[in-house]
Each structure stands twice: as C-alpha cells, then as structure tokens.
Amino acid sequence: MERKTLFRGWLLPAALVAPQLLITFVFFFWPAGQALVESTQATDAFGLSTMFVGASNFLALLTDPDYHAAILRTAFFCVAVTILAMAAGLLFASFANRAIKGRFLYRTALIWPYAIAPALSSVIFVFLFQPQIGMITNLLARFGVNFNYTANGSQALALVILIAAWKQVSYNFIFYLAALQSVPRSMLEAATLDGARGLHRFRTMIWPMLMPTTLFLSVTNIVYAAFDTFDVIFALTGGGPGTSTDMLVVKVYRDGVINLDLGGSAAQSVLLMAGIIALTALQMRLTRGRAT
Amino acid sequence: MKKRPDFLAHAVLLLGVLLFMFPIWVAFAGATQSAAAINRGAISLVPEFRKLGVFVQALSFSNANAPVWHMLLVSFFMALAIAIGKIVISALSAFAIAFFRFPLRMVAFWLIFITLMLPIVVRIVPTYAVMSDLHLIDTFPGLTLPLIASATATLLFRQIFIAVPDELVEAAKLDGAGPMRFFWDVLLPVSRANIAALFVIEFVYGWNQYLWPLLVTTKGGLNTIVIGIVQMITGDQLIPWNLVMATTILALLPPILVVLAMQRWFVAGLTEADK
Structure with missing residues (x-):
C-alpha cells in the first residue's frame, strides 16, 4: 500500500533517510561484505599474508565432523527451546484469558519477565544450580542426584535449554494472549469446561484459530533459539564443558574472536547469514498470511 | 447460579x-545473607530484612574494573541513547519513505529491511575490524551507534504513517505547513502510543545487550552492568555472592520498571511491531 497525498522534493527525504542508511552501510553492509570476502581467504599463521582460497574454507567447514555435530546440536537445541517455550506460553495464556479473579495481576506477572536480560537469566540460574552454592543443586544432592553443569555435558545442555526457554515464555505468552483475545467469547466458554471434554473442544475449536499465531511464533522462536541465545549460553557455560553447549553462534564467536581463525569464522558467518535469510523469508510468507 | 472459583486456572x-x-x-x-553462609550452600528463602542495606552497599561494590553505580549509569545512558536514537532515525526515514517520492526510495527501504537478516553474530569479526578502523573501540558512540539502525521500528512507523488520513495532510498543506512542520505537529502526536511502545521495547533491548558490549569494550570505564555481573561470577577468586545477588537485583529493576509502567502500550506495540 502507498500514500496518495505526498510532499514534493527529493533533497529533504534523501537527507531524512541518510542517517539510517549511513549506519546501515557502515555497520551492516560493509562488515557483511567483508565476511563474504574473508570467507574465501586464508591468512598464514603469522598474519602476514592473505590469499584467495576459493571455497576451501566452506569445504573444510562442511566436511568437519565438529561442525556437523554443532549443526545437529543447534537443531536439537532450537526444537527443544521452541517447543518448551511455546507450550508454556500457550498454557499460561489460555488460563490467563479465562474470566477469573485477578487475571490482570496474573497477566502482569507473566509479562514482566520479558524485561530480564538473557545474560542475567543465566546468572539467576547460577544462583540455583551452581555446583557449590546452588539452592536446587543442594536440594538435589539430598536426593542423591549429583548435578554439576560445569562438568557434565548433558546436564549443561539441559540447563541451557531450560534457561533459553524460560526467557522466551513471556514473549509467547503475550502473542498467544493477544490471539486468544480475538477469539469470540462464546466459543471460548464452550471450550473452557474443564476435563476431557474441554480439552477436546480446545483442540477442535480454539487450536485451529490459533494456527497463524503458532506458525508465526514457531519461526520467531527458532530464530531466537538459533541466533539470540548467545548471551544465555556464553554467560553460563562459554560453550562447554567440552563442546556440549557449543551452538553455531557460540562457535562462530569462539573460532573468530577467541581463536582468531578469520577465514573459518567468516565462512561460518556466511552460512549463518544464509540460514537467517531463509528463515526471514519464511517468516515474511507466514506474516502475510497472518495479516489477512 | 453462583460459579465456584476456577481452581485449575488459579493453580496453573x-x-x-x-x-x-x-x-x-x-x-x-x-x-x-552472609557470603559465608551462601558459600556453605545454605541460602535461606527467608530474607534478613535488617540487612537490606546490602543493596546500597552493592552500589559501590566493584568487579575490579568499575563500581556497580558506574556500570548502572553506563547501561542507563546506553539504553537511553539506543532507544531514542532508534526512534528518531526510524521515524525520519519512515517519514521520507511514506510521504515522498524520491529516486531509489524502494532501494533505501529494502536496504533498511535487509538489516533484519544481518544480526551481529553473522558479521562479528568484520564488524570488529570496522569498529577498530574507525577508532570506535572503547567509545560510547561505538557502544551505541551500530545498535541504532532499526528495520522493525522503521517498518512500524511506515505502517502508521501510511494509514494517516489524506484529509489530515491536505488540511496541513492548506494551512501552509511544510513537511517538517507536518511531521512535528501532526505525525508525531498521532503516533504517541507507538512511540511509547517502541521506547519500552528498545530501552529493554539496549539495557540487556551483552554480546556487543563484550566485543567493543575492553577497558572498565565503559563496562555495562550486564557485562560486569557476568565477570563477577566467572572470576577465580572467592565470589562475594551476596553482593553479586544484590547487584543482579539492581540490574534487573530498571527494564522491569519500564515494562511495568508502560505495560499497556508495550503489549499493543510488541504484537503490532513484530508482524
């Protein structure tokens, strides 16, 4: 859609978009272009000379079992986080949408966690799960469970999934609640009769109406889990122990910034770029469906 | 007929x-509680109310780089600069794209849109190189400027601006208002609710940054509170857990308060902006 009533001139609008475009060029397009160039180059061990190596960085990456493992790990992580966070968001939203006393308080209590910094979510969970001081760690120890995410890889992975999902629940809650609020009241009441019948009605009547939101959130949550969980993971485990929480976004940081493998890191950047372009395109298609 | 309370809903x-x-x-x-008790693994769920002074004490606690009060200030100004910066440059560019026809208009629009697909993780090393070439490492502009570009905010403003009734524009023109007068006197007031929502979203976004400050700040002077706290729990020395917990609470408060204070606009804006 476009406007019919307009102002004239081109100098003023050009000046108005200039600041945004300038920032976009300097900090987005220029570095992204550099990533493309660097991904085809290799630097010698002393950083003295750089040469063109074609697709060999990509070939090295795509034939590297470590990278395969990181892809699989990330895929598992994304699916787990998405399912947990969306299920919790939908569960709380459908109850918070009922006409019960205090529902506005409940809503606020489920919305504010949106404001928690991802990195600080991990810090908060350290207070609960740190091997020495963690409150829940000590509780588990009484039942004979030895919980130590700094040494046990699968426990670390489980904890990172839990925190990343925890952080995302309020976002999903907000969207599901908004979607539920547009479902006709009478329909909702029919479906909220408790027990098996209510559940059945929820599945056959409400769930289909929530489909556009569910699809939209699925993509948003996968993008979140794949690209925005660096903070959660890096603050808690740094990718360890070993490589057990080394997701793609953590690996690109470790290889590029810490281990200074520029070519390899740039090639990873380019592959991640391809991934996010595909996901954004998918999201755009779904959003168009949702808007109508 | 009186309905019994919905116990299941309350329980869930x-x-x-x-x-x-x-x-x-x-x-x-x-x-x-005392650091010693926490270190023994004996955190109690009952706070010691006479020790609430710890929250004041924490302000001058330092992670060896900077005191907590300083890091809170850095985070505050960073969040403010990012939120205001995003709103200003996005409103201006959306105004240009919605209300003018100029060469390469759609190119500009798409260039802004594409930034959605270039999060920092996919251009991390080269972005650092650019920052370093521009001497922006360890500077406040370096911390904030790159985070100010915003496709989401631009798209939202464009959507609002396109829906502004033609009559409003005609009336302003008859009154002899130029484009900037119109922008200031008509457009901004009608988008107040959206600006409030964007402010919440972007303030929270700015306050909560971790990866970017981690990359561009190497000295203590520009440490944000989020960076500072993560450093506190990763050191080798004995960690004063009570002060770290107090600092964490202090760091959580500002964005939470902003969301609570502006909840209504924020919720409407979020579900609108992320479409």
Whole structure:
C-alpha cells in the first residue's frame, strides 16, 4: 500500500533517510561484505599474508565432523527451546484469558519477565544450580542426584535449554494472549469446561484459530533459539564443558574472536547469514498470511 | 447460579508466577545473607530484612574494573541513547519513505529491511575490524551507534504513517505547513502510543545487550552492568555472592520498571511491531 497525498522534493527525504542508511552501510553492509570476502581467504599463521582460497574454507567447514555435530546440536537445541517455550506460553495464556479473579495481576506477572536480560537469566540460574552454592543443586544432592553443569555435558545442555526457554515464555505468552483475545467469547466458554471434554473442544475449536499465531511464533522462536541465545549460553557455560553447549553462534564467536581463525569464522558467518535469510523469508510468507 | 472459583486456572497461573518469581526471590533473599553462609550452600528463602542495606552497599561494590553505580549509569545512558536514537532515525526515514517520492526510495527501504537478516553474530569479526578502523573501540558512540539502525521500528512507523488520513495532510498543506512542520505537529502526536511502545521495547533491548558490549569494550570505564555481573561470577577468586545477588537485583529493576509502567502500550506495540 502507498500514500496518495505526498510532499514534493527529493533533497529533504534523501537527507531524512541518510542517517539510517549511513549506519546501515557502515555497520551492516560493509562488515557483511567483508565476511563474504574473508570467507574465501586464508591468512598464514603469522598474519602476514592473505590469499584467495576459493571455497576451501566452506569445504573444510562442511566436511568437519565438529561442525556437523554443532549443526545437529543447534537443531536439537532450537526444537527443544521452541517447543518448551511455546507450550508454556500457550498454557499460561489460555488460563490467563479465562474470566477469573485477578487475571490482570496474573497477566502482569507473566509479562514482566520479558524485561530480564538473557545474560542475567543465566546468572539467576547460577544462583540455583551452581555446583557449590546452588539452592536446587543442594536440594538435589539430598536426593542423591549429583548435578554439576560445569562438568557434565548433558546436564549443561539441559540447563541451557531450560534457561533459553524460560526467557522466551513471556514473549509467547503475550502473542498467544493477544490471539486468544480475538477469539469470540462464546466459543471460548464452550471450550473452557474443564476435563476431557474441554480439552477436546480446545483442540477442535480454539487450536485451529490459533494456527497463524503458532506458525508465526514457531519461526520467531527458532530464530531466537538459533541466533539470540548467545548471551544465555556464553554467560553460563562459554560453550562447554567440552563442546556440549557449543551452538553455531557460540562457535562462530569462539573460532573468530577467541581463536582468531578469520577465514573459518567468516565462512561460518556466511552460512549463518544464509540460514537467517531463509528463515526471514519464511517468516515474511507466514506474516502475510497472518495479516489477512 | 453462583460459579465456584476456577481452581485449575488459579493453580496453573500460580505455578507460572512462581516459575519466574522463585529464581528472583532466591537472588533477593540471598543478597541479604552472609557470603559465608551462601558459600556453605545454605541460602535461606527467608530474607534478613535488617540487612537490606546490602543493596546500597552493592552500589559501590566493584568487579575490579568499575563500581556497580558506574556500570548502572553506563547501561542507563546506553539504553537511553539506543532507544531514542532508534526512534528518531526510524521515524525520519519512515517519514521520507511514506510521504515522498524520491529516486531509489524502494532501494533505501529494502536496504533498511535487509538489516533484519544481518544480526551481529553473522558479521562479528568484520564488524570488529570496522569498529577498530574507525577508532570506535572503547567509545560510547561505538557502544551505541551500530545498535541504532532499526528495520522493525522503521517498518512500524511506515505502517502508521501510511494509514494517516489524506484529509489530515491536505488540511496541513492548506494551512501552509511544510513537511517538517507536518511531521512535528501532526505525525508525531498521532503516533504517541507507538512511540511509547517502541521506547519500552528498545530501552529493554539496549539495557540487556551483552554480546556487543563484550566485543567493543575492553577497558572498565565503559563496562555495562550486564557485562560486569557476568565477570563477577566467572572470576577465580572467592565470589562475594551476596553482593553479586544484590547487584543482579539492581540490574534487573530498571527494564522491569519500564515494562511495568508502560505495560499497556508495550503489549499493543510488541504484537503490532513484530508482524
């Protein structure tokens, strides 16, 4: 859609978009272009000379079992986080949408966690799960469970999934609640009769109406889990122990910034770029469906 | 007929509230206890109310780089600069794209849109190189400028601006108002609610940054509170857990307060902006 009533001139609008475009060029397009160039180059061990190596960085990456493992790990992580966070968001939203006393308080209590910094979510969970001081760690120890995410890889992975999902629940809650609020009241009441019948009605009547939101959130949550969980993971485990929480976004940081493998890191950047372009395109298609 | 309370709904929702309150409560209660008790693994859920002074004490606590009050200030100004910066440059570019026809208009629009697909993780090393070439490492502009570009905010403003009734524009023109007068006197006031929502979203976004400050700040002077706290728990020395917990509570408060204060606009804006 476009406007019919307009102002004239081109100098003023050009000046108005200039600041945004300038920032976009300097900090987005220029570095992204550099990533493309660097991904085809290799630097010698002393950083003295750089040469063109074609697709060999990509070939090295795509034939590297470590990278395969990181892809699989990330895929598992994304699916787990998405399912947990969306299920919790939908569960709380459908109850918070009922006409019960205090529902506005409940809503606020489920919305504010949106404001928690991802990195600080991990810090908060350290207070609960740190091997020495963690409150829940000590509780588990009484039942004979030895919980130590700094040494046990699968426990670390489980904890990172839990925190990343925890952080995302309020976002999903907000969207599901908004979607539920547009479902006709009478329909909702029919479906909220408790027990098996209510559940059945929820599945056959409400769930289909929530489909556009569910699809939209699925993509948003996968993008979140794949690209925005660096903070959660890096603050808690740094990718360890070993490589057990080394997701793609953590690996690109470790290889590029810490281990200074520029070519390899740039090639990873380019592959991640391809991934996010595909996901954004998918999201755009779904959003168009949702808007109508 | 009187309905009995919906026990199931209350039970589920209380569980949800607890899921988020409990970890925060542990941090709050822990902050008021002695570091020694916490180190023994004996955090109590009952806070010691006479030790609430720890939250003031924490302000001057330092992670060896900068005191907490300083890091809170850095975070505050960073969040403010990012939120205001994003709103200003996005409103201006959306105004240009919606209300003018100029060469390469759609190119400009798409270039802004594409930034959605270039999050920092996909251009991390080269972005650092650019920052370093521009001498922006360890500077406040370096910390904030690159985070100010915003496709989401631009798209939202464009959507609002396109829906402004033609009559309003004609009336302004008849009054002899130029484009900038119109922008200032008509467009901004009609988008007040959206600006409020964007402010919340972007303030929270700015305050909560971790990866970017981690990359561009190497000295203590520009440490944000989020960076500072993560450093506190990763050191080798004995960690004063009570002060770390108090600091964490202090760091959580500002964005939470902003969301609570502006909840209504924020919720409407979020579901609108992310479409």
